[in-house]
Amino acid sequence: MDDIDRFLEEDIGSGDITTETFVPDVPGRAVITCEDETVVAGLEEAAEVFKRLGVTASPEIADGTRVPGGTAVMRLEGPERGITTAERTALNIMMRMSGIATMVSDATLRLRKHNDRVMVAGTRKTTPGFRKYEKKAIVLGGGDPHRYGLYDMVLIKDNHIEAAGGIENVMEKCLDLPYNMKVEVEVENAHDAEVAAKCGADIIMLDNRTPGEAKELYSLIKGIDPDIVVEVSGRVTMDNIEDYADCADRISLGAFTHSVKASHFSLALLR
DSSP states (O other), X not given: OOHHHHHHHHXXXXXXXXXXXXXXXXXXXXXXXXXXXXXXXXXXXXXXXXXXXXXXXXXXXXXXXXXXXXXXEEEXXXXXXXXXXXXXXXXXXXXXXXXXXXXXXXXXXXXXXXXXXXXXXXXSOOOTTOHHHHHHHHHHTTOBOOOSSTTSSEEEOHHHHHHHTSHHHHHHHGXXXXXXXXEEXXXXXXXXXXXXXXTTOSEEEEXXXXXXXXXXXXXXXXXXXXXXXXXXXXXXXTTTGGGGTTSOSEEEOTHHHHSOOOOOEEEEEEO
8 A cells, every 4th residue: 555545544434425426427627826935846646645536636827836826726627526535635745845845935025135055954853654744845846855764864963972972972973874864963162073073974954053153163164174954953943044045055954844824725516
């Protein structure tokens, strides 16, 4: 059973009682409309949801497109019962993914007023079982998905440093890693930033720093090795993200996935 089947099984269970009772077994048509300005994401997944119920879905736009409110984004044709049964699962996916893509796009647009190169990124603060779709939505919004899990790169955080006995020990152990393994180190002060930079970290994350503190550490790190990617995380919000535009190459926000506002879509049967 793949993800789409699991999503439908969760909602349908032993059967859609309401649809089976009140919706006639006849062909039907419907349209899905975006109610607010949104960067649309999840059309591909929604189309697959409808397909499992025998409904043909025809997207009107491409995923990743910003559209104004009132835009028809998908048209449906097939059994009315399939349309109404699949409706909520499909819309839930679109609402969640589009909300993420929109927030990422909005953050990027704010940063572009100050810095053409800085990227925004997601984190692992995702919904269990839905991470790959949330990461895809980040990309569709113009962001960097960051790592997908604990397996695809090294990210050394404060507890790892504490457990290893200090930043020096951490960086020494990095010598035993495969040569092509990316290493990111989270630092909270100038000493740790300097050690990490001089010992070959690929990415240095400035955690919970004010814009002023982040700018000082950014200058320190770039002075040691300008090729190191400097990431800012923690304390960053949509309200203050522009304050960090000139002190990072990448800015990561857990809020993209842990507290994003869903976009609003509606489905209407056509007569």
